[in-house]
Amino acid sequence: MDSITTLINTLGQNARTASKTLRSATTYQKNNALINIAEQVNKNRKDILNANQKDLTQGKDNKLDAALLDRLMLDDVRLDGIIESLKQIAALPDPVGEITDLKYRPSGIQVGKMRVPLGVMGIIYESRPNVTIDAAALCLKSGNGAILRGGSEAIDSNIALYACVRRGLIDASLNKNCVQLIDTTDRAAVTELVKAKDFVDAIIPRGGKGLVEAISDSAKMPVIKHLHGICHTYIDKDADTKKAINIAFNGKARRYGVCNATETLLIHASAVGRVMPELIAEFIAKGVELRGCKETQKLSKQIKKATEEDWDTEYLDAILSIRIVNSMTDAIDHIEQHGSGHTEAIVSENYGATRRFMTEVDSSSIMVNASTGFADGFEYGLGAEIGISTDKFHVRGPVGLEGLTSQKYIVLGDGHIRS
Amino acid sequence: MDSITTLINTLGQNARTASKTLRSATTYQKNNALINIAEQVNKNRKDILNANQKDLTQGKDNKLDAALLDRLMLDDVRLDGIIESLKQIAALPDPVGEITDLKYRPSGIQVGKMRVPLGVMGIIYESRPNVTIDAAALCLKSGNGAILRGGSEAIDSNIALYACVRRGLIDASLNKNCVQLIDTTDRAAVTELVKAKDFVDAIIPRGGKGLVEAISDSAKMPVIKHLHGICHTYIDKDADTKKAINIAFNGKARRYGVCNATETLLIHASAVGRVMPELIAEFIAKGVELRGCKETQKLSKQIKKATEEDWDTEYLDAILSIRIVNSMTDAIDHIEQHGSGHTEAIVSENYGATRRFMTEVDSSSIMVNASTGFADGFEYGLGAEIGISTDKFHVRGPVGLEGLTSQKYIVLGDGHIRS
Known part of the structure; x- marks a missing residue:
């Protein structure tokens, strides 16, 4: 097994283990982690902007076009936006554990549905560093483990932002592996991630049509995809x-x-x-x-x-x-x-x-x-979106916290047996 | 292109076209078709049982085991069950078009969700001929086109039952291709079907773990799968x-x-x-x-x-x-x-x-x-199920009509523009 395969397997196993604890984390713990992350971003502005400067310099050396450099760029105003977004996600209702449609059946049992996380999400995105925080926050609030893989152009910015996420998780007594960042720019990591169906329950690619199509074609797990908008x-x-x-x-x-x-x-x-x-x-x-x-x-x-x-x-x-x-x-x-x-x-x-x-x-x-x-x-009132699905399966249109969850059945009885 | 590829492409194109009309068929038309199919089964008992007898004779010649022959067997009691099931599905509420959660947003628009069919379902099953009718009925009621592929042991029974489906559709003025049966026992048809992602929106395999795993591994579209129950x-x-x-x-x-x-x-x-x-x-x-x-x-x-x-x-x-x-x-x-x-x-x-x-x-x-x-x-009150999903994505547990649908957003305004 080569080193990238080993890396993805390790991240995957860690994510699976962490997601099992996150599944039943309290709303307070999750919100607390989000607020902690916002504080970390605020406290570490200098480090984040320095890291971003490295990415920008590298990007200019590599002749990236102006639009891409603009998407890559962070400044205090954009960091304010990231902090505000974390606070907004913390303020949203927790979708996990919501019980609906609980009704008596003729047999005497009560049957309803409980909203639960999907498990572990793999998020693959391009050069916007704010996605590192947005994706982490939405997965965290919806009780899902996350493995993040950002564009190579933003690698230093992403590592700096991810340090804030990790610190925020630890300070909220959550498993630090609830969110993990793939910190190599080796493209083989994406290839391995989309094959790791034992560890990753769904993939969300965020980027151009080329990226989304390539990932959809090779992924061994469901993909929540946004192809294009005509x-x-x-x-x-x-x-x-x-x-x-x-x-x-x-x-x-x-x-x-x-x-x-x-x-x-x-x-x-x-x-x-x-x-x-x-x-x-x-x-x-x-x-x-x-x-x-x-x-x-x-x-x-x-x-x-x-x-x-x-x-x-x-x-x-x-x-x-x-x-x-x-x-x-x-x-x-x-x-x-x-x-x-x-x-x-x-x-x-x-x-x-x-x-x-x-x-x-x-x-x-x-x-x-x-x-x-x-x-x-x-x-639409979803509070935030991780993307817009142009698929029909599972979720359509803007995908918020609810789109990152599923519903299981709960049956309440009082000693009921089936005849 | 070999003949099986051509066959699946033709079935697929027909299904896609038919599903577009079925999507907005009225509840009355769909229920009418279901009742027609029930009448056809009742009227054609002799032909169906003769066809089933051919399958049973062939099965005995091929030394099928007793359990499989029992699943394959039809008699008047089982046909009564099939007819009853069609009537029950006709009596269920139509999930398509249901609008929920319609609420005003601060911008003045009203946002809600409308339940819609998934499109075309591919149903792959083993030797129970009653699945031909059940799957056809559930897809029809939920507004989905269906391509059915039953076990080769039941081919004559399936063809006889499918003739009733087709007649029932025509009598209800629905496109006869809303439900189609793959009437060859060539295994290559399954291989082609699970690759036909332009025509088939989801696959539901019904059968043993081996069948389900094989299909999940090769399908290019989402699979609603039931692996096993420990x-x-x-x-x-x-x-x-x-x-x-x-x-x-x-x-x-x-x-x-x-x-x-x-x-x-x-x-x-x-x-x-x-x-x-x-x-x-x-x-x-x-x-x-x-x-x-x-x-x-x-x-x-x-x-x-x-x-x-x-x-x-x-x-x-x-x-x-x-x-x-x-x-x-x-x-x-x-x-x-x-x-x-x-x-x-x-x-x-x-x-x-x-x-x-x-x-x-x-x-x-x-x-x-x-x-x-x-x-x-x-x-659980779903009325009927097309299977039990052990997946988390899209639908979990018993899958009824709702599991064969998705929700799109509808936005009602009165000249509203976004600032």
Whole structure:
């Protein structure tokens, strides 16, 4: 067995053992650990920023692009954000142990469900060092052991932040192996981690589509995955004009680089005349490049031709594709064919149309007269999210504490036997 | 592409297309199809029993053992059971479309969850022909397309039963491909099916541990799996004597060949004197072979020595292993080490002990003062079960209609945009 295999096995065994104690840790202990970690981050700002500086210097030497360096960068404001996030997670209700649906059955037993942790989570992420703390905090609060593997560009920052996590766990009398960091940048560690199904119950990859696909293909355990967000806003023939303009504009132009941004606008032919002139003007004024179908192009010379590829593209940029459709069926078919199952919005005052859209469109979030931009754990009241699942199995949409748990059955009797 | 690959691709594409229509089929249509199928089974009893006779003759020629031939056998009583089961599933509430937790958020949007089908299920099972109907019915009611692959021993019975399913779907104006049967006995079809991740959203294997393990190892999509049931009953020092005897006896001796049967009895040393003499006598009178730890063996000459292997064995037979423990911690450790995460029971009148057992034991069902024999979809009120999941991801314990669904988010606004 080579050294990486040995390393992962050791981390895995430690995580398994620690997770068994964490499973029944009290809410007080877990919250206490979170607050301790926040204090450690606050106390060790200098060390963390020094470590981050090393990563940044290395990154510049390695010619990393500006966007990546920005994601990698920590400063006091970002550390404040990390500390605030820890406090918010501590303030959330503990999902573990919640008993629901406890009901008497004809046999006399009471049957209900108890929410329990999944076990050990493997979190594989790219260059944002704040994920080290976020992922640790969400796993901890949900009673799961965690093995963290961050991007190699952030290795020093991650080691410095992880030292705070470890100190916080120890100060709360929790097993220090409840959260572990893979502190080698050897890529073989990821390969081994996703094979370690005896120790890891689920993998959450956080990063680009390439990373997520590679991990999904090789993982031997379930993967909670977020592939991509090709989100649609559909303006129905019965859409309110003002709402349609606001929702379509906000869905695209609020922020460009987010997975819940609208990438394609679908609009019913009979709503075009009253909606599009103003909407096109707003987009152009904002500097959004418009790419349209043949009919759309007739509306303005500034609209480029959308190719077939456009309908399948997550721009994450100031670009919007637009298609005029002759029916809601055509809109739903377009979404079915080109969407990624992330988030779709309908704008309509028609009761039947909204009801049909909610039922027939198979995406993790369906917005009715609201912007696709609301698809977010905080907006949904989850308090924090570890990712957005574009899968259907286990959990869909923003994944908060509940998505990191499962439910077991509990049966209460008083000497009951089955006939 | 060879013919099996082509076959599975065709079935898969058909299933995907059909599942999109089934997703928004009305409750009336689905129930109507179920009742139609029941009528078809009733009308075609002669054809079904003739086909089954062919399977039985073939099976005898192939020297199948008596237990397998019994599972394979259909008669009018068993067909009555199949018809009754269809009617029961039709009478269950439709899980699809259920909206829960719809709440206002500070932004003004309302966020809730809507229950939706998973998509297309692949069901792989062994020689019981009734599974053809049960699986078809549960998938249909939960809005999922289904591709069925039964054991080769039951091929003629399955084809005859499936003809009823298809007729029932057509008569209810549903796409006939909502349920499809793989009608070749070529084993390569299973290999191809579990690779067809573009068409199949989850696989449910129903059969022995060997089948389930083989499928889990090779499947490219999530598997809802039931590995095995090594269930424990723990008699605490504060157990009521009568309840302890009844629950332990019922857990083992109610039926031997079921996954929820108690395979190992753990008893606190201080309860042995008042519980074991009567309990041992009852087991011996019933013909149950007892295998005990050193301390247990002192109680009766008829108790054989339990080897290390016994603690890890699912007997599915009239055999019980018994271990005397000195504390509840020892009992929980034993379960952790040897259990399969299926079902464990505690018998105790002590509040703290029952609470601790419920929290610390990580199994899909925890029984407090009730027999392990209650771990069953019907007993839990699920109406029917497609299997029992010993996994933690997505669903644990008996899997009914809800386990075949997922939840998407719905957001209701009135022109809301995100700031």
